[in-house]
Amino acid sequence: MKVLRAIALAAAALLLPAAGSLAQKNEVRFGCYIPITGKFAIFGSSMKNGFEMAQEDFKATGKLKDVNVVVQCEDDQGRADDGINIARRFIEDENIVAVLGSWSSAVTLAAGPLYNKARLVNITPTSSHPDVTKIGPYVYRQSVIQSREGAFNGASMYQLGARKIAMLGIPNDYGKANVGFTRRSFEKAGGEVVFEEFVRPDAQDFRQVLQKAVRAKPDMIYIGVFVPQASLMLKQLRQMGVKTRIYLAAVLDTPDLVRLAGAKAVEGSLLTLTFNPVLGANVADFFKRYEAKYGRKPDPFAGLAYQTMTMMMGITARLYPNVTREGYRSELDKMTSIDNVFGPLTYDPEIREWNYKFNIGTIKNGQTVLLK
Amino acid sequence: MTYAVVAIGFTLIYRVLTAVNFAHGEVYTIGAFTILIGATTLNLPLWSIVPLVVLAGALTGYGIELAGFRLFRRFTDEASLKSRAVREATLLSSLALGIVIREILDLIYKGDWQSLPETYQLSTSLDLGGIYISSGEAVIAVVSIVMLIALQLLLHRTSIGLAIRAVSSNMIGAQFSGININRVVIAVFVIGSVLGAVAGMVVSLAYGAIQSYMGLTVVIKAFVAMVIGGLTSLPGAAIAAVMIGVAESVAGIFLPSAWTEMVAYMLLIVFLIFLPNGLFGRRR
Amino acid sequence: MRNAPSIIVRLGVPLALLVVVPAVLALLDSAYFGRIAQLILITVILTASLNLLMGTAGLLALDTVLFYGLGAYTAAILSVNYGTSFLADMAIAITLAGLVGLLLGFALVRLVSIFFAVATMALAISFHTIALNWDGLTRGAMGYRGIPPIRIAGYEIDGWFGMYLVTAIACLIALFAVHRLTHSFYGNALRAVREDEETARSMGLSTRGLRTEVYVVHGIIIAGAGVLYAHTNQYVGPDNFVLLESVLVLTGVVVGGIGSLPGAVLGGVIMVVLPELLRDIGNLRLLVFGVMLFFSILFLRRGLLSEVWALAWFRRAAANSPWARRRAK
Numbered sequence: 008m009k010v011l012r013a014i015a016l017a018a019a020a021l022l023l024p025a026a027g028s029l030a031q032k033n034e035v036r037f038g039c040y041i042p043i044t045g046k047f048a049i050f051g052s053s054m055k056n057g058f059e060m061a062q063e064d065f066k067a068t069g070k071l072k073d074v075n076v077v078v079q080c081e082d083d084q085g086r087a088d089d090g091i092n093i094a095r096r097f098i099e100d101e102n103i104v105a106v107l108g109s110w111s112s113a114v115t116l117a118a119g120p121l122y123n124k125a126r127l128v129n130i131t132p133t134s135s136h137p138d139v140t141k142i143g144p145y146v147y148r149q150s151v152i153q154s155r156e157g158a159f160n161g162a163s164m165y166q167l168g169a170r171k172i173a174m175l176g177i178p179n180d181y182g183k184a185n186v187g188f189t190r191r192s193f194e195k196a197g198g199e200v201v202f203e204e205f206v207r208p209d210a211q212d213f214r215q216v217l218q219k220a221v222r223a224k225p226d227m228i229y230i231g232v233f234v235p236q237a238s239l240m241l242k243q244l245r246q247m248g249v250k251t252r253i254y255l256a257a258v259l260d261t262p263d264l265v266r267l268a269g270a271k272a273v274e275g276s277l278l279t280l281t282f283n284p285v286l287g288a289n290v291a292d293f294f295k296r297y298e299a300k301y302g303r304k305p306d307p308f309a310g311l312a313y314q315t316m317t318m319m320m321g322i323t324a325r326l327y328p329n330v331t332r333e334g335y336r337s338e339l340d341k342m343t344s345i346d347n348v349f350g351p352l353t354y355d356p357e358i359r360e361w362n363y364k365f366n367i368g369t370i371k372n373g374q375t376v377l378l379k
Numbered sequence: 380m381t382y383a384v385v386a387i388g389f390t391l392i393y394r395v396l397t398a399v400n401f402a403h404g405e406v407y408t409i410g411a412f413t414i415l416i417g418a419t420t421l422n423l424p425l426w427s428i429v430p431l432v433v434l435a436g437a438l439t440g441y442g443i444e445l446a447g448f449r450l451f452r453r454f455t456d457e458a459s460l461k462s463r464a465v466r467e468a469t470l471l472s473s474l475a476l477g478i479v480i481r482e483i484l485d486l487i488y489k490g491d492w493q494s495l496p497e498t499y500q501l502s503t504s505l506d507l508g509g510i511y512i513s514s515g516e517a518v519i520a521v522v523s524i525v526m527l528i529a530l531q532l533l534l535h536r537t538s539i540g541l542a543i544r545a546v547s548s549n550m551i552g553a554q555f556s557g558i559n560i561n562r563v564v565i566a567v568f569v570i571g572s573v574l575g576a577v578a579g580m581v582v583s584l585a586y587g588a589i590q591s592y593m594g595l596t597v598v599i600k601a602f603v604a605m606v607i608g609g610l611t612s613l614p615g616a617a618i619a620a621v622m623i624g625v626a627e628s629v630a631g632i633f634l635p636s637a638w639t640e641m642v643a644y645m646l647l648i649v650f651l652i653f654l655p656n657g658l659f660g661r662r663r
Numbered sequence: 664m665r666n667a668p669s670i671i672v673r674l675g676v677p678l679a680l681l682v683v684v685p686a687v688l689a690l691l692d693s694a695y696f697g698r699i700a701q702l703i704l705i706t707v708i709l710t711a712s713l714n715l716l717m718g719t720a721g722l723l724a725l726d727t728v729l730f731y732g733l734g735a736y737t738a739a740i741l742s743v744n745y746g747t748s749f750l751a752d753m754a755i756a757i758t759l760a761g762l763v764g765l766l767l768g769f770a771l772v773r774l775v776s777i778f779f780a781v782a783t784m785a786l787a788i789s790f791h792t793i794a795l796n797w798d799g800l801t802r803g804a805m806g807y808r809g810i811p812p813i814r815i816a817g818y819e820i821d822g823w824f825g826m827y828l829v830t831a832i833a834c835l836i837a838l839f840a841v842h843r844l845t846h847s848f849y850g851n852a853l854r855a856v857r858e859d860e861e862t863a864r865s866m867g868l869s870t871r872g873l874r875t876e877v878y879v880v881h882g883i884i885i886a887g888a889g890v891l892y893a894h895t896n897q898y899v900g901p902d903n904f905v906l907l908e909s910v911l912v913l914t915g916v917v918v919g920g921i922g923s924l925p926g927a928v929l930g931g932v933i934m935v936v937l938p939e940l941l942r943d944i945g946n947l948r949l950l951v952f953g954v955m956l957f958f959s960i961l962f963l964r965r966g967l968l969s970e971v972w973a974l975a976w977f978r979r980a981a982a983n984s985p986w987a988r989r990r991a992k
Contacts, residue, residue, distance in 0.1 A: 044482070044949050046592055049491040081942060086902045087806065092702075092939070095695040113804055117898040120808070136805075178637045178796055179804040205796075206636045209596055211586045215631040235492040239588055246503075246513045267494040267588065399777070450961055467723070471917055472960050474910065478953030486950070599788070599906075606781045641792045644785035651782050652770050 034075045035323055035330050038097035040090055040108035040118065043082035050110050050308050054132060055080055056301050057312025058107070065320040074327060076320065083109055087117035094118040098125040104323075105130065105335045107315060110308065112136035112180045119146040128335040132315040133308050136184050140359045147339055149315040151281055151363045153181075156257050157188020159365040160229070160279055164189075164254050165196035167277065167367070169227035172254075173202035173220035175240065176231045185231040185256055201225050206236065213240045214247065221249055231256040238268030245272045257281050260368070260375065262304035270373030280368040282307040282349060283375050293348045314347040382620035384523045384578040386601035386608070387530060388571030390616040393605060394547045395567045398469040402443045402477040403601065404594030406572040409439050410579025411589045412484060418499045425499060432580045433573050439480075440572025444565055447473045477594075484591035493589040500587045515585025522581050526574055527617055534613075539566050547611070603647050609657030619658060622646070676838070680704070680831040688827060697823030699939060701895050704827075704834040705888050707931035710915040711841045711924060712884040717913070718922030718970065719845050720877045721857030723776065725909045726767075726783035729790045730760050730882040732904035734889020736794065739807035739899040749813045749829075753890050760886030764879035772874035787906045794901040806900025813894045826895045833891055837884050838928070844880065845924050846977040853877060854922075918959050920966025923973035930966070 039058065041051035058078050065071065081096075083089040090109055097103045098121065105128040109115045115134040122129035123143035130147040131139060137154045140146060164172060172193060176186035182205060190200050202223035204216055217240060220228060228244075228251050230237050237259050244253070255264075255278035265273055284291040293313065297305040305313075322338040323330060344353045345361075352361045367378040385407055392400045413435040417428035451468045501515035534540035545553040546563045554560055578597075583589050601616075604623055608615025623643045630642045650657065688697055709727055716722050737756040741747040747755070771782050794801045801807075813820040813829050820826055844850055855863040856870045864870055893899050911934055919930025937955070941948045965971075 044485070048485065049489055052489050082948060087898055087900050088896070088903050091896060091898060092695075092698060093942075095698050099693050099695050113806065113900060113902070116805065116808060117900065120897075183798075183803060183805075204635050204637075207640055209592075210636065211582065211588060213636075215628055216636045219632070235588055235590070238492075238494065239586060242500075242587065243513075263492075267492055269494075269497040269500075271497070446957075467917060467921065468960050468964065471914060472957055475953045475957035475960065478949060479957065482947075482950035482953060486947075599784070602781060603785065606778060610777065635796075637796045638792065641789045644789045647785045648770075648782060651774055651778055655774055655778065657778075 033073060034077060034102070035104055035327075036077045036079055036100075036102045037319065038093075038100070038103040038106040038108075039078050039080040040083045040093045040097075040106070040114070041080060041110050042085040043080065045084035045086075047085040047110060050133075050306070051080075051082075053306050053309040054110060054312035056297070057132070057305070057309040057314075058316045060297065060300065061313045061316030061320060065317060065324075070324045071320065071327065074323070076323065078107065078316075079103070083114050083118075085109075085111050085114060087114050090114035090118035091121065094121040098122065098127055103127070104330055104332055105319065107132060107312075107319070109134065112139060112184075115139055115146075116142070116180075119143075122146060126336075127332050128339065130315060130319070130339070132311040136180055137188075145336060147359065149318070149361065150311050151257060152360050153184040154188045155360075155363065156279060156281075156365065157185060157190075158192040160189040160254065160256065161192025161194075161198070162196055163277075163279065163365075163367050164193055164227055164229065165198050167227070167252075167254075169193075169198060169225075169252070169254075171199050171201045171223075171225045172227045172229050173223055173225035174200055174204075174229045174231065175216065175220065176203075176205045177208050177233065177236060178205035179208070181233075181258070182231055185258075186229075189229060189231065189256075206232065208233070208236060210236075211239060212243070214243050217244055217247065217249070221247070221251065225251060227252045227254055229254045229256075230259070234259060234261060234263045234267060238264060238272070241268045241272040241276065252277065254278065257365070258307065261306040263306060265370070265373045270370075273370045274372070275369065277367060277369050277378065278375075280366040280375065280377070281363055282310045283368065285368065285375055285377050286366065287350050289346075289350060290348050310348045314345065314349060317347055318342070318345055381519055381523065381578050381582050382597065382600045382604055382624055383617040384526055384574050385597050386604035386616040386620040387527065387613055388574040388578075389598070389601040390605045390608070390611070390613055391530075391543075391567055391571045391574075394611045394613075395543065395564060396448065396469070398448065398466055399473070399602070400443065400447070400568075400571075401470060401474040401598065402447060402480065403473075403571070403575055404596075404598030405477045405480040406436055406439050406443070406575035406594070407579035407582075407597050408481065408484065408591060408594035409435055410576030411583040411593060412493075412591075413576065414499070414580045414583055415493050415495060415589050418495055419493075429580070432576050436573040436576025437569045439576065440568040440570075441565060443473065443476055443572070444568035447476045448564070448568075449561070477598075481591050481594075488591060491590075495583060495587045495589070497587075499584065501584050513585060515581070519581045519585055522577065526577065530570070530574070530613070533570070539563070543567055600643055603643050607647055607650050607657055609659040612657070612659035615657060615659035677835055680835060681828070684831070685824070685827065688824065694823045697827050698895075699935065701823070701827055701830045703932050703935045704830045705892050705895075706912070706915065706935050707928050708834055708837045708888040708891075709885055709912045710919065710927040710931035710934070711838055712881045712888075713912055714916045714919075714922065714924060714927035715841050715844060715884075716877055716881040717916060718927070719850055719857070720853040720874060722772070722874060722878065723780040723913075724783040724878075724881075725780060725906065725913065726786045726790075727885060727909040727912045728787050728904040728906065729783075730764070730885035731889040731892070731908070732790055732794060733760055733763060734886030735893040735899045735903070736801060736807075736889075737886070738890040738893035739810050740800065742811050742894070743807050743809065746811075749815055749890070749894055752894070753887060756886045756890045757883050760882045761879055764882030765875070767882075768875035768878040772871055772878055784906065784909075787904075787909050791901055791905050794904055801901070804901060806898060806902075807893075808898050810893050810897045810899065812897065830891055830895060833887065837887065838924075840880075840884065842924060842977075844877075846974070914956060918956075918963070918966060920968045920970060920973065922970030923966060923968050925973050925976075926966045926968035926970070929968060 041054050042048055043051045062076055081093045083093055097106050107130055110133050112134040115131045119129055119142040123145040126145055128145050132149045135150050135153045137152055139148050174186050176182035202220045206216055253276040255276055257279040260278055260280050260283055284294045326334045342354050354361055368375045369378050389403050410432050413432045414428050417423045417431055448469050451465055501518050503514040542558050542563045545558055604620035605616045607619035626646055627639050627642050630639045713727055716724050734756040737759055738752040741752050774782055820829060852868050856873055860870050915930035915934035916927050920926030941951055
């Protein structure tokens with residue numbers, strides 16, 4: 008029984024400080040739940056960098072000088088369950104004024120209802136599933152919404168002359184929504200989807216599914232998967248000698264694609280652009296500074312996290328010193344526009360979404376260029 | 380084919396110790412990361428990386444045996460060497476070691492996917508009468524077959540091979556005839572892990588994508604192949620592994636590829652129901 | 664103090680779960696701790712039940728998530744689509760788990776040791792694949808959101824405190840069932856089958872029959888835990904039912920002490936509390952978990968509370984029970 012008692016005491020000793028962490032004066036604390044370990048850790052680390060850079064840049068403007076802004080990041084491993092547990096902690100922690108996260112839509116959709124019920128603002132920088140903002144008035148989003156990107160992808164492919172397309176996705180919340188909305192708009196434009204399949208994310212050899220896709224004789228192949236799978240697919244398509252034009256989802260507009268697949272494999276691919284140095288001086292500058300600081304190029308998640316944090320810092324500066332949970336909600340509802348790394352954006356209060364601008368790009372010699 | 384090479388290393392270890400080495404998948408991952416480090420950080424040519432991979436595999440295998448298995452073999456009588464307690468303890472200790480290795484790699488590379496430079500990748504397309512395979516896949520096939528043959532030669536033509544076979548068929552008897560069991564076990568881990576690391580290397584040469592979680596699926600498939608093959612039979616495991624690979628790709632023609640994940644497991648269940656001792660298992 | 668074990672078993676555990684813990688929780692008044700307490704109890708049901716199968720009957724199984732997921736998804740699908748109540752979900756999930764357990768039990772229990780383990784591992788992975796890809800039934804990767812809270816006889820238990828009490832009662836029922844099966848002649852028969860099949864058979868025990876029975880019972884209890892999980896978490900997705908979760912439950916049993924019911928309970932508690940405590944160290948979390956697992960296996964060979972100790976303890980409890988004393992008179 009001694010062992011038991013020792014463990015119980017140790018557990019109590021460790022748990023209690025976590026519950027009642029001391030409030031500090033001049034401190035504004037945001038909660039944040041993102042994947043820090045596990046298969047999606049890389050995206051979480053991008054977001055963390057984005058938050059960090061936004062804070063530093065904001066401080067450099069001289070506002071909120073003697074306020075200590077803390078982003079308390081907790082690891083959800085991309086799992087809904089952990090997201091829910093973290094939510095219960097954040098909701099009870101009086102010091103947390105608003106919550107950022109998560110990366111994946113599945114986690115945000117599971118934890119969001121808790122925040123909404125507790126009247127604590129949860130703003131997700133990246134979750135793109137259409138249902139996210141439908142959870143309730145306390146759940147906000149910064150990112151592109153799937154239904155809009157899908158509408159653009161489908162229309163663009165039709166406009167680029169495609170009539171029959173093959174579609175490849177991954178069987179998760181992102182992939183299903185992305186392929187689904189793209190398909191809908193392409194069919195609405197008058198095109199035909201001759202092949203659609205969701206692949207195993209952990210596979211390395213996609214030739215079989217690619218062959219099936221090619222055999223359906225599409226005049227364009229749409230790839231709506233994450234970078235690791237897309238880079239393998241592109242390499243294998245080139246090995247197979249497939250000449251069909253390729254269209255990539257916006258999530259693949261990241262320097263990682265060329266890094267992993269090699270310039271030759273991605274040559275000539277078409278893609279939807281939202282976050283790319285070619286789109287404006289703002290973004291180009293962000294890319295340069297991010298790379299100098301972290302030794303790698305930013306992905307869209309880093310950009311979205313940066314933009315979200317900049318906005319939240321702005322709101323904090325406006326609220327200070329009367330920083331309350333409710334304050335963030337009223338301020339977020341007053342937002343109409345933002346001009347950040349994604350260029351000037353306007354807010355649609357009706358559907359509570361930001362209007363992102365999409366562009367079609369293509370990759371030439373490993374560099375993304377705008378398609379005229 | 381890669382399943383086969385990994386499965387054989389896995390089966391070899393099982394045959395000698397009746398213990399499942401869950402950290403075997405991490406050996407595969409380490410093989411892949413060794414070539415990545417060799418190619419990107421050290422800028423070495425391919426021929427000079429291969430011995431490094433072999434070395435890394437051997438060292439990892441040795442380390443796993445020391446930390447995950449040796450510590451749990453206190454007594455040398457047969458009953459405790461093959462007892463349930465030791466089996467379960469080593470299963471979990473190797474699992475824990477696997478987690479530790481994976482997380483360390485994850486910390487170093489921040490969980491990011493890594494890619495081999497294009498010059499190292501074997502991705503020329505070969506046309507075999509309408510079926511396209513890449514040069515990397517041809518290399519996987521050739522290397523696998525070569526390694527299987529080499530292993531058979533090693534087991535049947537060398538003295539350490541004889542010792543391994545002696546220990547795996549009767550540990551106590553082997554001990555009484557003067558064989559140093561610990562040396563044999565180390566040899567088995569080293570050989571098995573070299574196979575695993577080389578498998579990881581050729582796969583990354585063929586596909587070029589490397590991540591710290593890559594060994595997880597492979598070790599489970601190896602486990603399944605070992606069981607279908609009959610637990611202790613090396614050719615059985617190899618044949619079963621090839622069978623799994625073929626079944627998965629044939630299923631891919633009819634099924635959406637997300638479902639092909641299940642093929643190996645359904646195959647296993649069917650096999651266990653109709654052939655409870657596996658393909659080449661000894662009747663017990 | 665000679666009958667201390669008897670008192671602890673009969674009064675202490677129910678008292679602790681139904682009075683002491685709720686009192687502490689009420690004092691803390693924290694939904695977070697309430698949730699952790701619920702998760703601990705649910706995990707304890709899992710480890711206790713797995714311990715019955717793995718510890719007492721000696722069948723190393725990795726398909727915990729299969730039954731757990733079966734229960735959770737049954738509850739989610741029925742209550743979201745057809746508005747069934749908690750108890751109805753429970754009844755249907757248990758029946759379903761019983762049928763599945765019977766079917767699988769017939770096919771699998773004749774397999775020996777490692778074959779059984781691998782077969783159950785295959786089932787666990789297959790279950791995850793189905794949950795992830797059969798969109799029509801399981802809603803794929805999105806999972807089921809908005810599962811209604813526990814409703815019994817028209818009365819809705821929405822707050823964490825009520826949920827805790829329901830979970831605690833369910834946990835007590837499960838523990839009592841496992842306790843009676845483990846520390847009885849039935850348990851001895853299972854241990855006999857585990858230690859030496861041939862001898863057990865020669866004594867007239869039906870080894871296959873016993874194994875199938877215990878497999879079905881373990882499946883039913885775990886499915887019940889799944890229903891509890893679905894209604895208290897109000898979200899069910901495929902991520903919760905990956906092989907790793909089975910391994911974690913198994914780890915709990917091993918760390919606690921294979922074959923020992925108090926050990927399994929303690930192991931279940933540790934498996935929930937430890938990851939939560941480690942949450943603050945961010946990306947070192949899994950690494951530390953791996954290291955701790957390694958050392959606990961190395962230094963606590965028989966687990967924290969070993970089977971031999973547990974059996975001796977419960978025997979004393981039985982010897983001092985009022986019934987035993989009455990018989991002695």
